[in-house]
Amino acid sequence: MRTIISTEKVEDIKHLWELVNRIPKAKTKLLDMITDHIYQFGINTIQRISETAIDDPETYVKELINIYKKFLEIFGTESYFEAAFDKACHKFINNNAITQKADTTTKSAELLARYCDELLQKGDETIKEKFNEILIIFNYIEDKDVYEKFYRKMLSKRLVDQLRTDGDDDEKLMISKLKVYNLSIMILTLHFTLFLQQTCGFEYTSRFERMMHDVDVSKNLTNEYQSYCKTNNPKSIVNFSVMVLNSNLWPFSSLPNVILLVELKAILDSFTDFYTHRHNGRKLMWLHQHSKGEIQTYFTKKKYTLQVSTYQMIVLLLFNGNIKLTVEGIRDKTQIRPELLVQVLYSLLESKILLCQEITENFQDHDIQMNHTIELTKNFTSKKIRINLNVPLRSIEQQDLECLNISIDKDRYLVIQVDKN
Structure with a gap:
């Protein structure tokens, strides 16, 4: 036989x-x-x-x-x-x-979630067909709770980064496809939501859908705030958008507060006042490590628009009032953690927008020392008018991954304890 x-x-x-x-x-x-x-x-x-x-x-x-x-x-x-x-x-x-x-039976769940994340970022034309293939493998995965955690982590990053403008439909379709199991998950666009719902049930997808709801509410909140500024203080109007997220849903780890320069603090204080008056008793916690913005150069012959993270913006704005600063001085003025600060400075030095005489050409972030002096590159030039300097910070991603793994291990421990009892 x-x-x-x-x-x-x-x-x-x-x-x-x-x-x-x-x-x-x-x-x-x-x-x-x-x-x-x-x-x-x-x-x-x-x-x-x-x-x-x-x-x-x-x-x-x-x-x-x-x-x-x-x-x-x-x-x-x-x-x-x-x-x-x-x-x-x-x-x-x-x-x-x-x-x-990988020394873990959850690796298949993790890789499947990462593959789904890659598809949703690319926006492949055949994405709906691939959703069906993903669900074939998903049905065999034992650790659907682990898939949910990894997927939710990557969903949160996609939603915050807004990597795609037309992704919501795909996300929701996939979520709905998972609703036949009665579990609990969510994914980035309308179509993916529907896929998940069909396979796993509403409970499995409810958390993802509530995250998407946060995004929709935040869009309306931004519009309301802009109207509020026009009525109450027209001079304060800036191109500002905000995402107010439920801390129980979104898997972001918090970091110590940093010192904001007056230019940024005024905007955040204005929105905080607007929000707390509307929602008495709620408290806002700003996640600067996931925020970004644009600033314009005036020290160069040609004006450039720099797309930067909030940390990069805080550092660059210091040079409005300082010709040169040591790394230690930047840390003291911003309170950005040293391991994050050297990564922020590395990205700005590598792009040539900042200059440091003490470093060699092929430097790494760990080569940046506290006594090094940083200054603007006055003769900075670029072929591009809009320059994207915003890159993920390695230590933040590592911290978020560690928090995720701790959460998975904790859930596993609780399951084992229940089984023993």
Whole structure:
């Protein structure tokens, strides 16, 4: 029987089934052999790509889908092979060379969530077809709670960064597709929401939908604030938008407050007054590490618009009143944590908008010392008029990832405790 199964010829396998169907032990043995054949093929295939795929969600998920499709054509057409087929897929998707290299059975859930994030950022034309493929693998994933946490983390970043302007429909469709399980999740656009809802149920998607609702409410709140400024203080109007997020929904870690320059503090104070008068008892906590803006240069011959993070903006605005500053001086004036500050300065020095005589050409952020002197590059030039200097800060991303892993470990511990009891 094993030889016939290894040929993977559909008609021969069906004929074999007809021969053993009335013999319980032989039938069970055949189904076990089919399960083992699919499982071994899956295990061996993932083993061959494990070195690269462990850090490449697209390669990993596409290979899982290819294996699934291959055996679906052979065994998926007959109901009596369905259980054996599903059992094998469940085994090799949740436990293979990549989950073993990562030393965690949750790696498949993480990579699937990351692949989904990549698709939603790219806005692929075939994205709706790929949602269906994602859900095939999702149905076999044991750690759907881990998928939810990783997906929610990446959803929050997509929504805050506004990487796409037309992504909401795709996000909501995917969320709705997951609603047949009765779990709890959410994803970036309307279509993805619907996909998730169809597969996992409303409870699984409710948190994502409430996050999307926060975004919609924030858009209205921004418009209301602009109207408020026009009525109460027309001179204070700036191109300012805000996202007010429920701290119980959004997986952002907080950082110590920084010192804002007058130019920025006035805007934030104005909005805080507006908001607290409307929502008495609520408290705003500003997440400067996830904020951004634009400033214009006047010290250069040609005017440039710099797209910067709030931390970069705080540092650059210091040079409105200072010709030169030491790194220590910048830290004291801003209270940005040293490990974050050197990354902020590195991005500005690398772009040549700032200058430091003490560093070499091929420097890294750890080469920046507290006694180094920083100044504006007065002869700065660029081919671009609008220059994007905003880059993710490595230590913030690392802190958010650590918080996520702690949350996953905590949930796992609670599950184990419940099982023991």
